[in-house]
Amino acid sequence: MQKIYLLTIMAALASVAVSQLPADVEKYHRACLDESKVSDDELKQFFQNGMRASDATENIKCHNKCMMQKMGIFKDGVFDADAKMKELMQNPSMKGHEAEIKQALNDCKNEKGANECDTSFKITMCLKDFSKPQHA
Template identity: 45%
Template sequence: MKATLFSVALLVLLAHVQCDSKFHQLMKQCMEETKTAESDLKDFMSGGMQSNASENLKCYAKCLMEKQGHMVDGQFKADAMLATLNNVPQMKDKMAEITSGVNACKDMKGSNDCDTAFKVTMCLKEHKGLMGPH
C-alpha cells in the first residue's frame, strides 16, 4: 500500500485542515509581524521546503507556534501540539504516527527561538509528524 505523502509542515498545517478565519488571521498577523511576504511562503513551499529559509520565514514559524500555544519561551510544547491535532477530525486516525513524529522532534534546539521553531518544523516534516495535503 502506497504511503500517504507528508510534505507540508507546521507553517500551513492548520490552514489546510481547519481553514477557519481565526487561523487565517493568525497567519496574516505573523506575516506582518515578521515582514514575511506571502510570495516568500509560496516559494518556500513550492521549493520543497528546503532548510535554507530566511530569518523572516523562521520567525514566521515561531510566531505561528507561539500564537497557537505550541511554543512558549522558546520551548516547543509537544503536548499542546498533540492536543490541537487530536481535535482535528482528519488527524484522529493518524495520531500514533503523528505522536511518534512530534516526540522525535520535541527537544530540537536552534541558535535562537526562530531557528528552534524552524528546526522543529523541519524535523516534523522529516519524521512525518504533520500531514499535509496530497
C-alpha cells in the same frame, strides 16, 4: 495515510498559501507577516520549492515561530508537544494515528537552534523529515 496526517501537522505548524488557511490560522498568518517582515510571495515561493531548509530566510523562520506561538504550541522557546497532540486529536482524520503522531512530536520537540526562530523552524523541519518514506 501517514504522509497525509503528517502533512496536516506541517500545515498547522507552518503557513501555506493564504487561500488554503482556515479563518483563525489566516488571522495569525496575517499578523505574523507583519511581525516577521516576510512577504506572502516569499512564503509561497518557499513552500512551492519544497520547504528546503537551505532556502529559509530568518524572516521565514520567525514567521514560523510567530505562528506556533499564536497557536499556543511554542512558548518561551519551548515546543509544547502535548498541546499540539491535543489539538490534532480534535481532527477526526487523526483518529487511529495517535501513536505515530506522538512519536513524530516527541522525536522533534527537543530540536534546538541558534535562537527561538531557528528552534521553531528546526522542529518544523524535523516533522517534515519525519513524514518522508523512511518513517512510513
